[in-house]
Amino acid sequence: MSQTAKHSSWAYSEDHDSQDPLFAAARVREAHLGSQQVSAGTASALSVLAAASQARALVEIGTGVGISGVALLRGAPQAAVLTSIDSEADHTSAAAETFRAAGVAASKTRLITGGADQVLPRLTAGGYDLVFINSEAQQVGAYADEGLRLLRAGGLLVVNDALDSDRVPKPAVREASTQAMRALERSVLEDDRLVSALLPTGTGLLVAVRR
Numbered sequence: 618m619s620q621t622a623k624h625s626s627w628a629y630s631e632d633h634d635s636q637d638p639l640f641a642a643a644r645v646r647e648a649h650l651g652s653q654q655v656s657a658g659t660a661s662a663l664s665v666l667a668a669a670s671q672a673r674a675l676v677e678i679g680t681g682v683g684i685s686g687v688a689l690l691r692g693a694p695q696a697a698v699l700t701s702i703d704s705e706a707d708h709t710s711a712a713a714e715t716f717r718a719a720g721v722a723a724s725k726t727r728l729i730t731g732g733a734d735q736v737l738p739r740l741t742a743g744g745y746d747l748v749f750i751n752s753e754a755q756q757v758g759a760y761a762d763e764g765l766r767l768l769r770a771g772g773l774l775v776v777n778d779a780l781d782s783d784r785v786p787k788p789a790v791r792e793a794s795t796q797a798m799r800a801l802e803r804s805v806l807e808d809d810r811l812v813s814a815l816l817p818t819g820t821g822l823l824v825a826v827r828r
């Protein structure tokens with residue numbers, strides 16, 4: 618397949634479920650806060666991953682305006698609870714608004730304002746079915762280690778922006794964020810506990826199941 622055809626297919630897939638009015642409203646909040654939410658394609662993929670894994674206890678690092686959180690809860694079973702962490706209080710408030718607008722009951726989310734490095738060590742080891750990481754790339758390795766500690770056997774680790782805005786495949790790019798994503802991909806591949814895939818959805822989704 619030519620590069621142009623591949624690009625069209627990718628763009629078409631990204632629009633698979635992009636008509637949701639929730640996105641438009643959240644994009645306004647996003648523009649005010651300077652936070653970048655997941656793409657429509659990534660949101661669909663998150664819903665499917667949460668549904669397929671039947672995740673009841675979920676952790677998210679990087680709540681942002683709440684789009685990824687809504688997507689995860691849409692796919693997850695009725696009884697699911699999402700623990701979502703963000704260091705910025707105004708992002709947590711914007712996300713609470715997005716959850717309300719999406720009809721998510723307050724009891725289904727535990728929104729924590731704080732640095733992930735402080736909060737993650739306080740969460741129960743082996744107590745979670747799915748961990749989604751969507752915050753600063755330089756810390757992704759440390760957060761993935763913590764995420765694996767939190768996952769039960771069969772649990773799912775999902776990392777957004779795993780292609781670092783399309784920089785990962787370009788060998789000449791040596792940005793710290795790019796290097797961090799490459800190192801994470803390598804360590805996931807070398808970890809015998811994990812079965813993984815790197816999906817080109819959105820800005821790249823690294824998905825790994827803990828055996």
Ligand SMILES: C[S@@+](CC[C@H](N)C(=O)[O-])C[C@H]1O[C@@H](n2cnc3c(N)ncnc32)[C@H](O)[C@@H]1O
Pocket residue numbers: 652653654655678679680681682683684685686702703704705708731732733734751752753
């Ligand atoms: C790309 S945005 C998340 C977008 C969100 N997942 C969505 O789809 O709406 C990244 C978020 O990570 C948060 N963040 C950055 N560093 C953090 C840290 N050390 N601990 C927790 N959150 C952090 C930022 O405040 C920002 O809201």
